[in-house]
Amino acid sequence: MRWRVSCLFALVAFVPPTAGASENERTFCDALGQSGLVNTFTPTGSIFYRDGSQRITRLEDGGEIVRDVEKFFYYIRPTPSHAGQASLLNIKYVFRGAPNHARRERVQLRNNNWKRLGHREAARVMNACARLHVAGYERFHLQNSRNHCLLVHFHQRHPDFETLDTIERRASFAFQGMLGEPEPSLFVTMFRALGPRQASADELVTNRYSHVRSWILNFTHGPGAAQCVGFDADFPEQAQSFQLQVTNHGTAMSPAHFSKSWTLRLRP
Amino acid sequence: MSLKDWVEDLPGRLQKFATEYFGAMHKVGFAFWQLPDLPGGSNILTGSFAGLLIALAQAHMSQDIRPEAMALTIGITFFFILLISGILLFLDPYRTGEDYQKLVAVVCAGVTLGCAFIVLDMVVPWIDRLWLSIRPYDPSSSAANVLIAGIAVLLVGILLWLNTIYQTGLRSYFTSLRMVAWTVAILGVVGVGVSLIISGAEFT
Numbered sequence: 001m002r003w004r005v006s007c008l009f010a011l012v013a014f015v016p017p018t019a020g021a022s023e024n025e026r027t028f029c030d031a032l033g034q035s036g037l038v039n040t041f042t043p044t045g046s047i048f049y050r051d052g053s054q055r056i057t058r059l060e061d062g063g064e065i066v067r068d069v070e071k072f073f074y075y076i077r078p079t080p081s082h083a084g085q086a087s088l089l090n091i092k093y094v095f096r097g098a099p100n101h102a103r104r105e106r107v108q109l110r111n112n113n114w115k116r117l118g119h120r121e122a123a124r125v126m127n128a129c130a131r132l133h134v135a136g137y138e139r140f141h142l143q144n145s146r147n148h149c150l151l152v153h154f155h156q157r158h159p160d161f162e163t164l165d166t167i168e169r170r171a172s173f174a175f176q177g178m179l180g181e182p183e184p185s186l187f188v189t190m191f192r193a194l195g196p197r198q199a200s201a202d203e204l205v206t207n208r209y210s211h212v213r214s215w216i217l218n219f220t221h222g223p224g225a226a227q228c229v230g231f232d233a234d235f236p237e238q239a240q241s242f243q244l245q246v247t248n249h250g251t252a253m254s255p256a257h258f259s260k261s262w263t264l265r266l267r268p
Numbered sequence: 269m270s271l272k273d274w275v276e277d278l279p280g281r282l283q284k285f286a287t288e289y290f291g292a293m294h295k296v297g298f299a300f301w302q303l304p305d306l307p308g309g310s311n312i313l314t315g316s317f318a319g320l321l322i323a324l325a326q327a328h329m330s331q332d333i334r335p336e337a338m339a340l341t342i343g344i345t346f347f348f349i350l351l352i353s354g355i356l357l358f359l360d361p362y363r364t365g366e367d368y369q370k371l372v373a374v375v376c377a378g379v380t381l382g383c384a385f386i387v388l389d390m391v392v393p394w395i396d397r398l399w400l401s402i403r404p405y406d407p408s409s410s411a412a413n414v415l416i417a418g419i420a421v422l423l424v425g426i427l428l429w430l431n432t433i434y435q436t437g438l439r440s441y442f443t444s445l446r447m448v449a450w451t452v453a454i455l456g457v458v459g460v461g462v463s464l465i466i467s468g469a470e471f472t
Binding site: 129133136139144 | 331396408410
């Protein structure tokens with residue numbers, strides 16, 4: 001029953017990561033260029049957003065952010081050789097809140113390729129992927145365990161941008177340090193079962209969908225000098241702070257990946 | 269008996285238990301009523317082996333292995349397999365007093381072996397290959413998991429069948445309706461158990 005309810009919420013919450021059309025991204029990028037916040041030396045990997053007064057602001061690690069931000073824009077400065085090439089971002093969110101909300105639950109998965117599916121098929125995929133626990137997600141990426149949703153629905157294979165082609169790329173999708181202490185091994189878990197539960201003051205907040213998210217965002221490098229790739233912010237109500245990590249997987253021709261993290265407090 | 273005598277006697281008693289236990293368990297097959305009498309507490313040991321393999325299989329299938337979730341999954345699995353075994357045995361007119369203990373031992377051994385075939389994927393990867401090969405048919409995740417359980421149970425069935433034939437002979441196997449009926453029943457119960465284990469997250 002519980003998973004059916006969570007699936008229903010997941011379906012209601014299904015807004016593709018690139019909900020805004022590419023024109024919005026272009027409009028934002030034009031406005032960003034005029035704002036003076038970027039220049040020809042600004043490297044790929046900064047994130048910008050419109051704050052409550054619609055002013056374009058750079059996302060600063062360790063800062064504070066208002067709750068009504070709708071979208072973030074990942075700034076890319078491609079080289080001319082990248083034009084027309086497929087690329088991919090992995091966006092990971094971990095929300096934290098008060099300890100009385102502490103429960104590690106499921107990871108919310110999204111892949112903007114699911115937009116290609118029909119409504120019914122997308123609902124079926126969301127349903128299949130709505131019951132994955134964070135620990136299972138971590139084990140799949142770091143210890144090569146098995147999961148049908150991650151293998152068949154979430155991750156991509158040729159002719160799409162491959163996401164499981166190397167051990168390093170597979171591991172880059174894991175949250176690892178973002179979750180605080182690492183997930184305990186099976187044997188540690190079994191021994192812990194014999195003792196009292198240890199409360200942690202810094203566990204993750206529960207919201208009705210999920211408090212831990214991993215999204216795949218496919219995009220194609222444009223011909224311009226700069227590009228902004230938009231994705232939803234959508235902060236849960238109980239969250240007090242969050243960590244965002246964006247991993248840029250480069251292109252199929254130059255497949256290196258690099259990650260950047262931001263930890264921010266949410267203004268009450 | 270003094271504590272000193274009891275401690276001195278302990279290795280011998282443990283060895284006797286192990287000899288009786290493994291002597292009986294290596295004869296595990298579909299003809300559970302032909303198993304030698306099991307020593308007291310043997311089903312706790314068999315259940316513990318099953319619990320360990322269940323936990324490993326759940327971890328390998330990216331299930332939630334928090335203690336509370338694992339306890340619920342293992343509890344529900346054992347509840348169902350013990351309940352179904354009891355109902356099936358109740359329907360068997362040839363049952364005797366010791367049969368339930370022996371049936372539980374066979375079912376636990378079957379579930380343990382089923383989980384072992386899933387854990388074997390760590391060494392000989394077969395699950396991802398199977399899922400990718402059936403991808404064009406677009407099965408649901410539940411169906412894909414049931415298929416894994418089905419294949420594990422099929423392999424368990426082959427092992428138990430070979431051991432049954434080895435213990436009883438091919439002719440007596442096919443001339444005993446009871447044995448054929450229990451082959452289907454035991455594989456069904458083991459199949460339910462393994463399916464519950466690898467789909468455990470759906471009810472945690």
